[in-house]
Amino acid sequence: MTRVAVVGTGATGGAFAVGLVKEDPEVSLVLIDPDQVEWSNLPRAPWWTAQDVGQNKAQVLAGRLGSGRVTAVPAALLPERADELLGDADLVVDGTDNWEARRTMQAWAAARGRAWIYMSVLGLSGITALFRPGQDPCLFCLFGETIQQGPHCFEAGVLGTVALAVAGEALGRYAAWLRGDPGPFGLFLIDGLGGRTEVIRAETRCPHFAPLGSRA
Amino acid sequence: MPLSDRELERYSRQILLPEIDDRGQERLLQSRVAVRGPAWAAVLLSQYLEAAGVTVETHREPETHPAPLTVEGGGRRWQASVPAGTGAAMVAVGYLGTAVLLDLARGGESA
Numbered sequence: 001m002t003r004v005a006v007v008g009t010g011a012t013g014g015a016f017a018v019g020l021v022k023e024d025p026e027v028s029l030v031l032i033d034p035d036q037v038e039w040s041n042l043p044r045a046p047w048w049t050a051q052d053v054g055q056n057k058a059q060v061l062a063g064r065l066g067s068g069r070v071t072a073v074p075a076a077l078l079p080e081r082a083d084e085l086l087g088d089a090d091l092v093v094d095g096t097d098n099w100e101a102r103r104t105m106q107a108w109a110a111a112r113g114r115a116w117i118y119m120s121v122l123g124l125s126g127i128t129a130l131f132r133p134g135q136d137p138c139l140f141c142l143f144g145e146t147i148q149q150g151p152h153c154f155e156a157g158v159l160g161t162v163a164l165a166v167a168g169e170a171l172g173r174y175a176a177w178l179r180g181d182p183g184p185f186g187l188f189l190i191d192g193l194g195g196r197t198e199v200i201r202a203e204t205r206c207p208h209f210a211p212l213g214s215r216a
Numbered sequence: 217m218p219l220s221d222r223e224l225e226r227y228s229r230q231i232l233l234p235e236i237d238d239r240g241q242e243r244l245l246q247s248r249v250a251v252r253g254p255a256w257a258a259v260l261l262s263q264y265l266e267a268a269g270v271t272v273e274t275h276r277e278p279e280t281h282p283a284p285l286t287v288e289g290g291g292r293r294w295q296a297s298v299p300a301g302t303g304a305a306m307v308a309v310g311y312l313g314t315a316v317l318l319d320l321a322r323g324g325e326s327a
Contacts (some may be wrong), residue, residue, distance in 0.1 A: 015306065022256070023302040039226045048262035123233060124314065157232025161264050161313035168306025175303060193235075193318070195311040 001069075001151030002027050002178060005089035007077050007105060009057045010171070011044035011163035012119040012126070013095015018047060019081075021065050021169045024178070026135040028069045032074040033058035058162055077101050082165040091118040091177065093170065099130035099147055102139060109133050110209040115177055119170050122156050124192035128168035129185070130173040134211035137204045162192035169197055217242065227269060230317075240321030244269040247320045249289030254279045257298045261285065261309045268317050285309070287316050294319070 004020065006013045009031050016038040020027055032093040037045075037052045037060060052060045062072035077085055077096075079098045082104050086092055091114060092105050093153045102118065108132035109116040118139065131138060139147065219227070219238055223245070230236050235265070236244070248271045251262045255276035262274040265287075281300035285308065286293060296312040300306050 019302045019306050021247040039222065040228050043227055043230055043267045046267040124235065154229065155232075157236075158229050159233060159236075159314060159317065160230075160267060161310045161317060163310075164260075164264060164313065165286070165307045165310025168303045168308075168310055171303030171306060172301070175301070190310075192311070195315055197307065 003030075003088055003090045004028070004093060004174075005030040005032060005086050005091075006093045006095050007032045007101060008095030008097070009061045009099075010035075010041060010095060011158065011160055012121055012167050013047050013093065014047055014057075014061055015164050016093055016095060016117075016119065016170055016174075017065065017070075017169035019167060020174065021070070023171060024173065026069070029065075030071045030073060030087070030089065031038065031058040031062050032075060032077055033076055035110065036056075040154070043117060044163055046160075066134065077104055079104045079107070086112075086153040090114060091174070093174075094118045094120075103147075105207075106133070106139050110138075116185055117170050117173055121158055121163045121166050121190070122151065123164050124159060124205050126162055126190035126192070128166050128173065128188045128190070130170075130182055131183070131185075133209040134206055136206065137202050137207050138208050140208050141204055142187065142202075143204055158202045159192060165192065166190050167196070219245075223269075224282045230268060235318050236321045240323075241269060243321055243323045244317065247271065248287060249273070249316065249320075250275065250286050251285070251287050253277060254281065254298055255286030256307050257283075257309050260306070261287070261313050264309070264313045265316065268313075270317070270320065278307050281305075283313060287312065290320070292319065 027149035037048045056074040062070045115132045189198045250273045252275040262272040282297045285298045286295045
């Protein structure tokens with residue numbers, strides 16, 4: 001049984017969780033999110049309804065997924081709580097729009113020898129990638145070590161169906177990882193306006209993190 | 217009809233997109249479409265279109281892959297092929313839904 005932690009249950013993380021439970025009904029899934037459902041979340045997250053506004057996002061989604069193997073953790077992923085919250089996850093999935101949380105996921109994945117999946121969406125575009133620390137390029141390799149928070153969706157806007165496409169590509173990376181055949185690193189660029197995904201391959205050796213240990 | 221304060225709050229993230237704007241959101245809220253295709257993908261697409269403000273009638277068909285997923289409404293028709301595999305199906309639904317929403321929001325205006 002694979003253990004997956006999804007951090008952030010909004011447009012990308014929630015869609016990934018919905019697809020994951022269909023793809024792998026036996027998966028053990030932890031949903032981590034400190035936030036409450038807001039009206040502005042509803043157009044990108046059809047797993048929530050108007051009646052859910054004000055309730056914790058992770059807890060409502062866990063209830064909707066209706067599986068005993070789905071656990072909700074209504075908490076923020078902070079560096080000092082990473083071990084506690086991510087626990088024994090085999091793979092961590094980024095459903096946040098927060099670079100600090102991504103740094104935490106990357107650091108935890110590298111320290112524990114785990115893979116993680118990055119997702120982001122803004123406007124009509126998105127990005128996803130599977131990172132195996134030490135084996136693939138990392139966030140710092142791709143975006144620089146002094147990476148800064150860019151605009152949020154409440155500033156630039158976003159469309160839920162683009163987030164769905166991002167989550168779908170991310171689920172494809174998950175399936176490839178699960179098969180043990182993810183291939184060379186690829187940065188998947190989702191172009192909602194053009195209706196296509198471009199993959200940028202890179203085999204740069206990462207100077208920031210040591211190679212992964214064997215999966216537990 | 218102008219958007220209410222609750223609608224402006226609810227749809228704010230897509231109204232921020234220049235491709236939609238408040239006029240496009242008004243058009244989405246007035247749009248009606250029919251979705252037809254393999255059940256899981258058809259329901260998923262319908263849920264996203266409804267969440268964006270569109271009124272949807274869903275016709276679920278047996279799960280065969282690849283299979284056509286179609287959307288019809290306002291004298292227009294959109295179609296995609298839904299491949300096997302959950303992730304690939306989500307990608308196809310996401311791209312088709314995006315095209316439908318942008319076209320409906322644009323109405324009869326040029327891109």
